[in-house]
Amino acid sequence: MGEVKKFMYVNRKAPFGTIYALESLEVVLIAAAFDQDVSMVFMDDGVYQLKKGVDTKAIEVKNFQPTYRALDDYDVNKLYVEAEALEARGLTAGDLCVPVEVLTRAQIGKLMEEQDILLSF
Amino acid sequence: MLHIVNKSPLDRNSLEACVAAAQAGGALLLIEDGVYAATRGNTAATALKSALDRLTVYVLAPDLAARGMSDALIEGVRLVDYGGFVDLVAEHSTCQSWL
Numbered sequence: 564m565g566e567v568k569k570f571m572y573v574n575r576k577a578p579f580g581t582i583y584a585l586e587s588l589e590v591v592l593i594a595a596a597f598d599q600d601v602s603m604v605f606m607d608d609g610v611y612q613l614k615k616g617v618d619t620k621a622i623e624v625k626n627f628q629p630t631y632r633a634l635d636d637y638d639v640n641k642l643y644v645e646a647e648a649l650e651a652r653g654l655t656a657g658d659l660c661v662p663v664e665v666l667t668r669a670q671i672g673k674l675m676e677e678q679d680i681l682l683s684f
Numbered sequence: 685m686l687h688i689v690n691k692s693p694l695d696r697n698s699l700e701a702c703v704a705a706a707q708a709g710g711a712l713l714l715i716e717d718g719v720y721a722a723t724r725g726n727t728a729a730t731a732l733k734s735a736l737d738r739l740t741v742y743v744l745a746p747d748l749a750a751r752g753m754s755d756a757l758i759e760g761v762r763l764v765d766y767g768g769f770v771d772l773v774a775e776h777s778t779c780q781s782w783l
Contacts (some may be wrong), residue, residue, distance in 0.1 A: 576695075577692050578751065579717070580717035607777065608720075610753060613702075614694055614751065614753065616750040616754070618747075618752070619750045620749075621749055622747060622749075624750065651726070651727045653723060653725010653756065
């Protein structure tokens, strides 16, 4: 195994309107097997991915929200959420299904600069 | 006529374009990511509230529930299920989807 690289997954899409959120999770879980330094960022509509209380029975789509709660088991525990995005959507960290670190957009931009690899969803 | 919006108001300008064009007395149905516009605290909900004076606004309940936002619905908006969606389409002679 080579040196550990810093991977950041940037999620900016709402959970069910497009396939991006689910695809991001799939890739994160696969990559988690390679013992890299992984973080996930949720900004803009991406913060909706973590909004708790999901009930997909009536739309007959798989509810993949439990997977976010399982990320910690895969040592994916650096979850960053954009403060401005929460504010614009009337949400707080308490509305989310997992513990996260809330950062400003500028702080997230700074973290991006520190990464080796950015994957955008 | 019936206007349908399926995009998040903070991601696309579909809702804004729709509300600017929609004539008084019309109906607006929010589906898929469009339902976020009718949730409390969303910056777009303010714009939607002004539209409520002119338009009858409906939200597709299954899409709201899927997104965990059922408790956040703003006042004055009516919930419909899939049957209600069909009724709305049948009741209006024309339908514009703001994709």
